[in-house]
Amino acid sequence: MLAREIPNQYIHHDQLFKQLIHTFFSEFLEAFFPEVHHHIDFSSIKPLSEEMFTDLIEGESRKADIVIEAKLKGEESLIIIQVEPQSYGQSDFNERMYHYFSLLYNKYRKPIVPIAVFSYDDNRFERNNFTMSFMFFHVILSFFKLELRKVN
Secondary structure: OOOOOOOOOOOOHHHHHHHHHHHOHHHHHHHHOHHHHOOEEEEEEEEOOOEEEEOOOOOOEEEEOEEEEEEEOOOOOEEEEEEEEEOOOOOOHHHHHHHHHHHHHHHHOOOEEEEEEEOOOOOOOOOOEEEEEEOOEEEEEEOEEEEHHHOO
């Protein structure tokens, strides 16, 4: 008797979003972030390889899901657009966005446009910023967010 393995029918949620956004990148920005779409020269977009980041202290590795280089219309300057699909609640997601932002900036030395796409069904409010404050100094990173559960 032969044992047959039944292939997993489940398609990883974040992977599906990644493929959709890569395939319809211009349409994605036009529909949900028209203020970004208006400034991008789409003849210049270049997907960059998945960026793997390792936390040297905790030894944990993470991957930035979508990283795209593009020119601004009428300019020679390049920017990096980072899109992170998120299919589950994560209390420190905004901090993760800050880490990805800073690591991408350190690597490419170009302006970064960070975007988070939340697709899970939860009623909590997702913060679209990371703040580090103490008496005399404040660090703030804001990022674009799309909460699909709030979109018709």
